[in-house]
Amino acid sequence: MSGSRSPHLELRQVERFYHAGRPEEVRALRGIDLDIPPGEFVSVEGPSGCGKTTLLNVVGLLDSPTAGEVRWDGRPVGQRTDRERARMRLQGVGFIFQRFYLLPTLTARENVELPMRALSVPRAERSRRAAELLDEVGLSSRADAFPHQLSGGEEQRVAVARALANRPGILLADEPTGELDSANAEAALDLIERVRRDRDATLILVTHNPDVARRARRHLAMRDGRISADQREA
Numbered sequence: 001m002s003g004s005r006s007p008h009l010e011l012r013q014v015e016r017f018y019h020a021g022r023p024e025e026v027r028a029l030r031g032i033d034l035d036i037p038p039g040e041f042v043s044v045e046g047p048s049g050c051g052k053t054t055l056l057n058v059v060g061l062l063d064s065p066t067a068g069e070v071r072w073d074g075r076p077v078g079q080r081t082d083r084e085r086a087r088m089r090l091q092g093v094g095f096i097f098q099r100f101y102l103l104p105t106l107t108a109r110e111n112v113e114l115p116m117r118a119l120s121v122p123r124a125e126r127s128r129r130a131a132e133l134l135d136e137v138g139l140s141s142r143a144d145a146f147p148h149q150l151s152g153g154e155e156q157r158v159a160v161a162r163a164l165a166n167r168p169g170i171l172l173a174d175e176p177t178g179e180l181d182s183a184n185a186e187a188a189l190d191l192i193e194r195v196r197r198d199r200d201a202t203l204i205l206v207t208h209n210p211d212v213a214r215r216a217r218r219h220l221a222m223r224d225g226r227i228s229a230d231q232r233e234a
């Protein structure tokens with residue numbers, strides 16, 4: 001069953017200022033030009049506060065730029081209504097966070113079903129797909145466990161399954177191994193890489209760890225709200 005195809009992502013002169021115009025203005029993004037073809041695996045590194053999370057949020061439609069344009073397949077997303085953008089995000093983007101952000105009162109299965117509920121996927125279909133996804137991340141036996149009953153590595157695998165629930169064409173991972181020990185980090189990355197490859201999805205992976213970044217085919221570096229380096233491997 002096909003999910004959403006990966007869109008061609010373009011950012012043109014994107015700026016994101018918090019408290020724009022006020023004295024305490026923070027210039028999180030200061031003119032980003034970026035082109036990411038469908039299916040590319042891109043790493044993003046840079047010091048804390050340089051704008052990495054803001055960049056992911058803007059690309060993934062969780063946040064809107066203060067100025068400039070984000071385009072999906074050539075079409076400026078700023079022209080869509082909030083409702084349309086929310087739908088594009090739910091269908092098109094899977095976020096994987098450092099702190100997992102599973103809902104503590106829901107089981108693993110219910111957490112995976114959540115993005116499908118938001119799109120009103122029928123119950124039977126939701127439950128079938130959640131079971132498949134939990135199987136895919138090796139957690140079939142933990143479907144009814146609550147987050148506090150899971151290890152960090154297991155929580156991140158549930159979060160990966162949740163990110164895949166609506167079959168997004170774009171995966172955005174924000175320091176996904178930051179809370180994991182090295183063995184679990186390795187396993188989580190292997191999993192994220194595998195699911196990306198299987199789906200031919202675009203993956204943008206923010207990391208501080210050069211060993212993690214090395215897995216990508218294209219490497220962005222950010223400094224002070226700007227892209228300071230952009231290297232593609234041959």
Ligand SMILES: Nc1ncnc2c1ncn2[C@@H]1O[C@H](COP(=O)(O)OP(=O)(O)O)[C@@H](O)[C@H]1O
Pocket residue numbers: 018019026027028046047048049050051052053054055
């Ligand atoms: N909601 C917000 N309100 C005000 N400033 C923010 C907000 N989110 C991020 N910032 C600021 O924007 C800058 C970039 O933040 P962020 O994108 O989180 O950086 P990174 O992910 O690279 O650490 C930082 O100076 C941060 O303090």
Ligand SMILES: [Mg+2]
Pocket residue numbers: 052053054174
């Ligand atoms: Mg961040």
